[in-house]
Amino acid sequence: MVQYTNASLDASFAALSDVTRRGVLEQLGSAEASITDLAAKFNMSLTGMKKHVGVLEHAGLVTTEKIGRVRTCKIGPRRLEEEMAWIDKYRQLWAARFDELDKVVEEMKRKEKVNGRKKRK
Amino acid sequence: MVQYTNASLDASFAALSDVTRRGVLEQLGSAEASITDLAAKFNMSLTGMKKHVGVLEHAGLVTTEKIGRVRTCKIGPRRLEEEMAWIDKYRQLWAARFDELDKVVEEMKRKEKVNGRKKRK
DNA sequence: TACATACTGAACCTCATGGTTCAGTATACG
């Protein structure tokens, strides 16, 4: 259950795939910031930064509020639970898969002495 | 420490941002598969699937080996440790940030009665 | 040898991304 996650996983993993956006998230983790602040910190035009913030906001990772002239950005409602869960599930698959392989390898080890080892590097 | 992760984070989060590729990883978690197998399962041309596998391989999430005509794909060496670590760090920032806000809110609660609340909507 | 299978590469298409500049609009301030 909790299977409806596909669309948001797409959006959030895509949001995380850009180093600037990960930087923005880290920045917002320590303090709120305006578009201007962020644009300056990441050496980018206001418009460019606005787009990044838009992507993060669309992924639910950032929320913004405009007060007067200033749009303030802060860390958003989503906490990457689903992303964490997906990765964790994957890691379990991985582990299971390699346990299996380990068994095969054990098997082969016992059976060898006949054959010489595969290159291990 | 472990700060050299940027490039691989870009590649792996990007790899994970596509539902087909996540599906391929899940599939390979339970069994190895050829390009043909995967293309059939995900209803896609061989060439298209080959590209997806290429992306996953480039991100270190899949390895492939061609034996005879058949290229067999299996789960690769990387276990998303860095991705997990990044997300976890982010979640801690998030938690810290909201602890802080909680304190501020507490503070405000105690100090009010004087001021009437800011609109909460 | 002949044919089918399995992949590979090039070329192409469409649409999204990451960025820019430029021209507004709205708000703050003296």
Added chain:
DNA sequence: CGTATACTGAACCATGAGGTTCAGTATGTA
């Protein structure tokens, strides 16, 4: 009021993503 600030939107550009088809090449198999 006038000017500076802060954002916004449109337009543009180059590149890459996700997909296709088509024409190979290499390998199995009868």
